Amino acid sequence: MATVIRTARERARDELTLEIKKEARRQLAEEGAQRLSLRAVARELGMASSALYRYFPSRDELLTALIIDAYNALGERAEQAVAAGPPDDARARWHALCDSVRAWARQHPHEYALLYGTPVPGYAAPAETVAPAARVALALISVLRSGAGQVQLTAPVRPLRGALAEQAAALVSAVAPEVSAGLLTRGLVAWTQLFGMISFELFGHLVGSVDPADEFFAHTVEEMADFLGLP
């Protein structure tokens, strides 16, 4: 196969592409996306800045590559956390999922900000990013599915009206046939709550109220598990 018998040129190209992403990721982790500079990457790699354009057509493309890698890293971590939890304990899996996402975010704050912070102006997420981006959400849904049969809601879900009913039904039939539309909607609420809380913690909005946020986070995850009716 052509993918196995590669010319020296192709091997060098692939290696350099990885090297560029590695150095870019290093600068991203240290300084943030805003200060990620193509020239600085080139300088660190000992090459001319113009040479980088043979590998990434623009700075945005390089950032997109980093975004995809970050989504996959976070998604993989979340999937592993869910898979490692006891199969019959949806609540434990929910905790594992939330903890893993928060831990990753705290370990990679700039990458988290790149994914869930302010989008780059005039930047439309390319189609290649949506699948990696969906992994965390799908992990959350897999938790709901694993506990779908034994869900015990303390309060009944308010009826879904109009467009929301259709959206929820479409999602149910697409990714979670054994979950009710009401429970899936609660999953969406918990999803936005999780990332809202993590963003507030990382972006400094909890300073002065519940910072450090470890116990607030643990408590909230538990309360949201109740909200989801997880057994």
Add this chain to the structure above:
Amino acid sequence: MATVIRTARERARDELTLEIKKEARRQLAEEGAQRLSLRAVARELGMASSALYRYFPSRDELLTALIIDAYNALGERAEQAVAAGPPDDARARWHALCDSVRAWARQHPHEYALLYGTPVPGYAAPAETVAPAARVALALISVLRSGAGQVQLTAPVRPLRGALAEQAAALVSAVAPEVSAGLLTRGLVAWTQLFGMISFELFGHLVGSVDPADEFFAHTVEEMADFLGLP
């Protein structure tokens, strides 16, 4: 008073300061904070870029001024929405609060991103920003206080452990003496949920699931009202 009898110089200075902020806000609203350029502001005002530094010592200082203005605009809008609601209907006030925040965010997406998106690298929020930033949270707490007596929780609040118990107690005694620590903690959960949901909507994370988000937002606000036990 010296603030009334102002020299022509002082008046010109104040006017130009406002003019600069106005033009900067215009560019911010159009292009986002990332692309806000001091030189472009100066160009638009017909002055040299170096002259701007007599009014704002750096780009960050100008951004800080815009941040404070934005926090105040959002805070004022939220306070008015709460105040305009029926005094004896905490649930209606909660809806008004959430709707006003979302409406402002959708009308001023770049300013919202400046407040709740990725913080600028190496930028520590100056002390002048914390009071304006707290206004929305205080408006939320005022809703909790107005309904504190008649709260009916569908599920009891999980016990607060360790540091969280202390943090919640400190907040209660500082800003909401008639609210229980458990309810206030739920308020914090709803607070992070609200901004998480709005951020996801504005930053494009709801595309493909519940976009447009109007009905999802309304539904979630109602469910969170139940979560808070609002009458």
Add this chain to the structure above:
DNA sequence: CTCTGTCAAGAGCAGTGCTCTCGTTTCGGT
């Protein structure tokens, strides 16, 4: 009227993303 502090403007520095050109190297087909 003089003197002092404020002001706008211009030049300049160091940095950015990106483009174009120019030799050189490498690869695939003949």
Add this chain to the structure above:
DNA sequence: ACCGAAACGAGAGCACTGCTCTTGACAGAG
């Protein structure tokens, strides 16, 4: 084995950016 085409790295250069420093003009206070 050769030769043209494609890929490559380097360099110069463009149009920007935030920011600093100097220079000369002007307004306000004594």
